[in-house]
Amino acid sequence: MIDLSVEVAGIRMQNPVLVASGTFGCGEEYSPLFDVGRLGALVTKGITLKPWQGNKPPRICETPAGLLNAVGLQNPGVDAFIHEILPVMKGYGVPVIANIAGFTKEEFVEIAERLTGTGVDGLEINISCPNVKSGGMALGTVPELAAEVVEAVVESTSLPVIVKLTPNVTDIVALARAVTDAGADALSLINTLLGMAIDIKSRRPVLGNVLGGLSGPAIRPVAVRAVWQVSQAVDVPVIGMGGICRGEDALEFILAGATAVAVGSAHFRDPLAAMKIISYLEHYCEENGINDWQKLIGTAWKNK
């Protein structure tokens, strides 16, 4: 049996295949279809301080090889998360990473403090959501502001802190360096790309929120590029995501420098995508005689 286990930001995982925030509910939705306990870790939908109802529909729109979404962080708030959702997620026996979304630095700190000691295994700071007007991407595109948030959260919690970055910036490496210097234990790359679609019949934007975040295989090369650039520039592990649908895609991210990967939109096309990716990685290592799969991380730039 191939050992795919890995440690990311001090969080021990049985394999490097996670689910991307906002695509997997609390695990319970997928549990009739496969053993959710086989995943590397679960990542929650973005959690805000107060309950948040999200954007008006339509919230999604299919696009070539992907989709736009503008869900807008709908969630019941951190307290309901802790009491109602976290116990369900912990029940699968794999680490739970809480994606947190403040609208201000102070809110990020307060959410982090409330989650500390609850059983959550790590935090993923969401300074990259394109679908809310304040916080989200507004904080995550300016390195100084992003660093301030990260520094404040790191000081407020004993939990590992992962920072999820937006690709909607000129220089993602500068952003990555800033949040790493501020104490981030790991980085998630990438959140969705800002996009939109227009209905030519109604001559109006399709999404209720007008703008949305693009995900799916359409954005994969952008994500691979971000992982390639950032993993060479910082010393913390990178969790790669963006259009990963098959085992080959996951391997591409690992070769680009990712220590773990997350599967998101692919679940909408194939609910078993993450399971198939884990199997692929096992077979790949077996067939190629690889005992330590982590030697593959960043091979594409280490061997250049």
Add this chain to the structure above:
Amino acid sequence: MGTECRADAQLSDYAARVLEQVAVAPGCRLLTVSSPGLARAASPGQFALLGCGTGYDPFLRRPLSFHRVDVKRGKVSFLYRVKGSGTQWLAERRRGDVIPVLGPLGRGFRHSDRGKRGLLVGAGLGAAPLLFLAERLSRQAWSLTVLLGAPTRTGILRADAFERFGTVRTVTEDGSTPKKGTILDLLQEEINRGGWDTIYACGPRVVLKAVQEISARTGIPAQISVEERMACGLGACLGCACRSASSSGYLRVCREGPVFDAGEVILDD
């Protein structure tokens, strides 16, 4: 992020083999697949997500409600309109082809214990989920009247199939059926006639809103099947939101729906 449990052990991604594909009207197809497990598990008003295409374009699956289910023969039928690349791909499937079918999904029609006089309102393709419902209700000795409406005669779908289970009344906007008007005219006639225990409706939002209004005004319980753009179908992605009437938030069409009690949701335009 729902936390309720449901005992849907039969929910699965079935590899369904195409048995038959029939054009029932211009642009409308009746697709029948073999999937005994799905047939056993499906209830009227529920739906499935059908995988379309072999690459990534189209990317999302297509949600289609169960049109007919033959448990004994393990057959499941879907009635759909060819609208875009996904349904076009489905329309090209032939006998023997395999389609991934994730289901059954969502909350279907509920039985009311008020009485067994049901009024079914199917506007256009809204007829799709009502045939399965009509069959199950008639088996339980319900007395049914089925209203089918469309702009023209070719849009009246499956009237002959419905006739086995109740009285069928049709209406077209261009008068190509004996009765000219909209389905709302027929609905109002039937409401005036009275004696209904439950209204079941599927169709465009304007029709569903009228059913909501009639239900609120007359006190006759109504259930409406709502459509929305959908991604995961499982309640995870929160993409298919419908405004809740009882709270400030949203309900998931794929999970709390697609069939809602008329007073449960606010249908935005």
